[in-house]
Amino acid sequence: MSSLMLSRVAVCGGTHGNEMSGIYLVKELLKARKKVMEDEEEKPVSVMLVLSNPRAVQQCRRYIDTDLNRCFTHATLSGPMSDTTPYEIIRSRELNTMLGPKGSPGAVDLVCDLHNTTANMGLCLISYSDCDWICLQMPDVPLRYIHFDVSNKESYSLDSVGKHGFAMEIGPQPHGVVRSNVYTAMKAGVQHMLDWVSFFNSGTVFFCFATRFVDVFTMVKRFDYPRDSETHDITAAVHPQLQDRDFCLLHPEDPLFQTFSGETLRYKGKEPLYPFFINECAYYEKVQMIIVAYYNMAFKVHS
Amino acid sequence: MSSLMLSRVAVCGGTHGNEMSGIYLVKELLKARKKVMEDEEEKPVSVMLVLSNPRAVQQCRRYIDTDLNRCFTHATLSGPMSDTTPYEIIRSRELNTMLGPKGSPGAVDLVCDLHNTTANMGLCLISYSDCDWICLQMPDVPLRYIHFDVSNKESYSLDSVGKHGFAMEIGPQPHGVVRSNVYTAMKAGVQHMLDWVSFFNSGTVFFCFATRFVDVFTMVKRFDYPRDSETHDITAAVHPQLQDRDFCLLHPEDPLFQTFSGETLRYKGKEPLYPFFINECAYYEKVQMIIVAYYNMAFKVHS
Structure with missing residues (x-):
């Protein structure tokens, strides 16, 4: 090589x-x-x-x-x-x-x-x-x-x-x-x-090379927005406490979304995750994804 | 009335x-x-x-x-x-x-x-x-x-x-x-x-009413992006020192744009202005405007 x-x-x-x-x-x-x-x-x-x-x-x-x-x-x-x-x-x-x-x-x-x-x-x-x-x-x-x-x-x-x-x-x-x-x-x-x-x-x-490390995030989970069952319109936005906090650890019960009527929806998973692509514009239409959450792992560079 | x-x-x-x-x-x-x-x-x-x-x-x-x-x-x-x-x-x-x-x-x-x-x-x-x-x-x-x-x-x-x-x-x-x-x-x-x-x-x-004042900005000037004379593509972005500083006073010789090759272009007017709509998405296509600069005036509310 x-x-x-x-x-x-x-x-x-x-x-x-x-x-x-x-x-x-x-x-x-x-x-x-x-x-x-x-x-x-x-x-x-x-x-x-x-x-x-x-x-x-x-x-x-x-x-x-x-x-x-x-x-x-x-x-x-x-x-x-x-x-x-x-x-x-x-x-x-x-x-x-x-x-x-x-x-x-x-x-x-x-x-x-x-x-x-x-x-x-x-x-x-x-x-x-x-x-x-x-x-x-x-x-x-x-x-x-x-x-x-x-x-x-x-x-x-x-x-x-x-x-x-x-x-x-x-x-x-x-x-x-x-x-x-x-x-x-x-x-x-x-x-x-x-x-x-x-x-x-x-x-x-x-x-x-031997001593270099890189943080690598690997996908484990995708979240979709809450949606209206008839129109498929989203019914909530990313919660203000999550907005802009890409790569910051999201814990169980942390706020995930805020509905347009003002209700807070929380992360119900059992494992902490590092979310990213938080509120990426293009993912509104992709229905199945909006916040992509990853594990962080320190990664030894191959040589 | x-x-x-x-x-x-x-x-x-x-x-x-x-x-x-x-x-x-x-x-x-x-x-x-x-x-x-x-x-x-x-x-x-x-x-x-x-x-x-x-x-x-x-x-x-x-x-x-x-x-x-x-x-x-x-x-x-x-x-x-x-x-x-x-x-x-x-x-x-x-x-x-x-x-x-x-x-x-x-x-x-x-x-x-x-x-x-x-x-x-x-x-x-x-x-x-x-x-x-x-x-x-x-x-x-x-x-x-x-x-x-x-x-x-x-x-x-x-x-x-x-x-x-x-x-x-x-x-x-x-x-x-x-x-x-x-x-x-x-x-x-x-x-x-x-x-x-x-x-x-x-x-x-x-x-x-008599004691209420409101800040009013009235348009005095519009700036367009620098553009390529043939393609009409913009050749510069809003300068990082101006970006996000809507309603902050812009003085003569303050940075206005940064060209894509890295050059700073400055405000050459003689009067200080309060710019706004700085880097509004929709104004890229409108050719004649991008930053709309206004005077500020305290305004007594009519009663």
């Missing part, structure tokens, strides 16, 4: 067309690249800059027909196509051709997909692997690492198309808005990742 | 279909009303509860074809109609029939239109009149009052359809999200307004 080079990296923004930091960052990097085009061929790492869902970006919506970041399962990528195939499914195949094909030797080495959330989550890396030494060793800036425990076949997000990949998720930022501090944090995060790739390729990274 | 009764009041939510506090509040009030329907006829004040733009609410978008809250000028309300008339123009006429007609004796006495903003504006009342004693006397909770200085003929928002009217604007709340604290503040604000209407109608309000 130590002979591996990360020679092809993709940085993607606008996979969700209303998550603005990544969109403006990719556009800015494209503009900067245009200026220094003549230097490009000398670089040992090829960085592809991708605006993933240009139609949704143009309309400043999460997606046009369906969530692009759920379209990268093997089943969806290889399913039948017709005149009525949703735009994002067509686009997922274009991206799979450009960055993959998923699971093939031709896929790019690393996909970094830029996202924002309305939740107060700071800077998080989200990946399907909790033993992918490339992703785990990357950060030496304060951040959290979130692990989605599904197989590569079932993995559904754009970053699963590369040989390695992760989503860089930063919040809080309202969708449709860019906050300068969030944009700047993302810019620094991407620069850090690219610097790390250069270090890695030069072979100078390995000596310090 | 003292013999006036405010016997017909309208509380409207969802004029913008992604401003969630007002939407859930109107739905909650409708639900509560259903439960106590039998008491309804005894009340001296008729409160109409209106979901202004149901299609946009259903899609959780600001609007379908065009901004409903710009459709209530006399010109738009009386313009020609055809098969291609935008949905919101059709809907504005329905609302004008229901709550107006604007400028007529048949119009409701007071329209309270509920809005949210991504800006850190707290609770604001926005109205076209700075000498409308009904609106100005209402608050005895901490809030700010914003005055749009245009004639009734040019006034374009839903609240202009009533004999009196104002928008209740609360933030910060991301569009598409409901924050419990913002919802609760709005619920208290509406209850306060309805209590005030009852007091007013009972004739017990007037004795305390």
